[in-house]
Amino acid sequence: MSRRDLSGAVDFTVLDRMTGGDDAVAEEVLDLFTQQASMWSALLDHRIEGWRDAVHTIRGAAAGIGAGELASICQETETTPQALAPAALERVHTALDIALADVAAWRHELMLRSLKG
Template sequence: MARRDLTGAVDFTVLEDMTGGDAAISEEVLGLFVEQAALWSVLLNPRADGWRDGVHTIRGAAAGIGAGDLAAICAQAETVEQALAAPALERVRDALDAALADVAAYRHELMLRGLKA
């Protein structure tokens, strides 16, 4: 997996602008995103208390790294009625999976750059 595997689910220029292009800080931020995704994704179940809190937290984390589509889908999901939560949360999970795949490819590229340096 490498940069060529990026799908566009994450606009890493947002992250690079935020970190000043510092690869170590970018890696740290992406690691935190992955941890947050793992912690909060368990709430992406319409029967879970606090599913809106999970979506809201993922939304903020996504916006911070440049996962604009994920953030937008989370924003939509936060406002749906309970009866429509299941399909909305499915869209969140799909967008989160796409963002995490891009993050994995980008982190792999960061690791390779570090080895070459």
């Protein structure tokens, strides 16, 4: 399937390999990622004690769907000194938003394909 690629933030071949090319499973994985992203975003605040745990969780999920740049930014941010956390967490937010836009485009294309039969 030719997938829309808004930014290249997500390498959907990684997702395809993980799901065995099963679009229904991929849709479930991306739905879960999208739902949880809103929860994780709330924890990406340097004033919240668990922000490093949230970044670590996003890192693993991002790697699993093929969002390599997001995973890389999260890895860097996990070890960021507290004084530099606000800027680092802003980078995580931005990368997460970009990855979510690519996920939305992929899901949209998948929905259109299912409507065509």
